Amino acid sequence: MTDTTFTPRVFSGIQPSGGLTLGNYLGAIKRFVDMQNEGTYETVYCMVDLHAITAKFLDPETLRRNTRELAAGFIASGINPEKSILINQSQVPEHAQLGWIFNCVARMGWMGRMTQWKDKAGKNAEAASLGLFAYPALMAADILVYHATHVPVGDDQKQHLELTRDIATKFNHDYGVDFFPLTEPVIEGVATRVMSLRDGSKKMSKSDPSDASRINMTDDADAIAKKIRKAKTDPDALPSEAGGLEERPEARNLVNIYAALAEMSLEDVLRDHGGQQFGQFKPALVDLAVEKLSPISKEMARLMAAPSEIDRILARGAEQAREITAPILAKTYEIVGMVR
Numbered sequence: 532m533t534d535t536t537f538t539p540r541v542f543s544g545i546q547p548s549g550g551l552t553l554g555n556y557l558g559a560i561k562r563f564v565d566m567q568n569e570g571t572y573e574t575v576y577c578m579v580d581l582h583a584i585t586a587k588f589l590d591p592e593t594l595r596r597n598t599r600e601l602a603a604g605f606i607a608s609g610i611n612p613e614k615s616i617l618i619n620q621s622q623v624p625e626h627a628q629l630g631w632i633f634n635c636v637a638r639m640g641w642m643g644r645m646t647q648w649k650d651k652a653g654k655n656a657e658a659a660s661l662g663l664f665a666y667p668a669l670m671a672a673d674i675l676v677y678h679a680t681h682v683p684v685g686d687d688q689k690q691h692l693e694l695t696r697d698i699a700t701k702f703n704h705d706y707g708v709d710f711f712p713l714t715e716p717v718i719e720g721v722a723t724r725v726m727s728l729r730d731g732s733k734k735m736s737k738s739d740p741s742d743a744s745r746i747n748m749t750d751d752a753d754a755i756a757k758k759i760r761k762a763k764t765d766p767d768a769l770p771s772e773a774g775g776l777e778e779r780p781e782a783r784n785l786v787n788i789y790a791a792l793a794e795m796s797l798e799d800v801l802r803d804h805g806g807q808q809f810g811q812f813k814p815a816l817v818d819l820a821v822e823k824l825s826p827i828s829k830e831m832a833r834l835m836a837a838p839s840e841i842d843r844i845l846a847r848g849a850e851q852a853r854e855i856t857a858p859i860l861a862k863t864y865e866i867v868g869m870v871r
């Protein structure tokens with residue numbers, strides 16, 4: 532544990548790998564917006580374009596488009612550039628610079644144990660990029676170059692957050708300083724796992740071959756309605772208590788989505804809708820989803836048609852970010868012994 536008190540600061544990032552789903556919105560972006568609006572934290576949100584090129588070759592136009600689309604998704608969902616710092620990772624060079632230092636702190640063994648590395652590299656690790664192996668060290672740098680204290684993420688990123696703490700601990704210990712904070716993961720909410728609309732045992736994902744399995748943040752009202760109406764369910768009515776959703780993954784998923792969109796607890800949704808058949812509940816969900824999501828998709832479309840507006844916001848975000856990151860990197864270099 533460190534004794535220093537750090538400014539409460541949130542950092543989180545998403546890869547601009549193309550296509551945002553309702554899962555990304557409820558599991559990540561909406562929570563970012565909530566933390567921004569809580570007023571407890573300074574908030575920094577990031578498109579991690581340097582991470583997006585670790586897995587496979589991306590053609591440059593696609594990467595640029597994905598990055599602007601993700602920025603549009605953030606802004607349209609309520610990330611307010613007056614309240615949060617919104618950045619593209621490569622525009623703030625201190626991320627990569629601290630990333631190098633952390634490559635020299637992290638151990639090969641630690642990196643080799645990362646399940647995401649094992650999953651993504653697969654059987655042919657020899658053919659994976661060095662960047663994919665180093666991915667979690669750059670992620671630690673993303674966070675620690677802001678001395679961020681809290682990081683909202685999905686379940687799957689828990690191990691990377693533990694590694695971030697290991698890197699901070701080893702750095703502080705090796706150099707005899709109390710410089711980097713031990714960042715807390717924030718993994719909570721009813722929608723940390725939004726499931727596929729076609730299979731309640733699979734995560735909703737942009738990479739699922741079936742478009743009917745997911746709601747895309749760019750879907751219009753018709754598409755949203757059609758997908759929810761066709762969503763897989765079971766023949767029973769909704770229970771009035773949460774226990775009644777056990778062994779009913781598809782039903783649970785739709786109720787969870789309702790609860791997250793309406794900002795209600797699962798119990799309250801069931802109190803209102805318990806006893807209803809899906810023929811009744813689905814139209815209510817359609818209305819709610821369209822009400823909450825179509826303004827976002829409209830605003831995303833408007834922003835995508837005005838990329839220079841997005842680029843201006845990102846340029847300003849990078850400037851604000853560097854006011855925080857430049858002094859932290861300079862101090863790190865001094866601690867390490869780089870002649871300044």
Ligand code: AMP
Nearest residue numbers: 545554555558559685723724725734735
């Ligand atoms: P990905 O698109 O998988 O890189 O994820 C970007 C962010 O969205 C991460 O914080 C994920 O945890 C979150 N996320 C992605 N899919 C889902 C889902 N189906 N349910 C909840 N969160 C998700």
Ligand code: TRP
Nearest residue numbers: 542543544545546579670673682
């Ligand atoms: N690895 C995260 C993901 O795949 C993205 C990410 C990169 C991130 N750097 C980060 C998340 C820093 C939180 C904090 O979802």
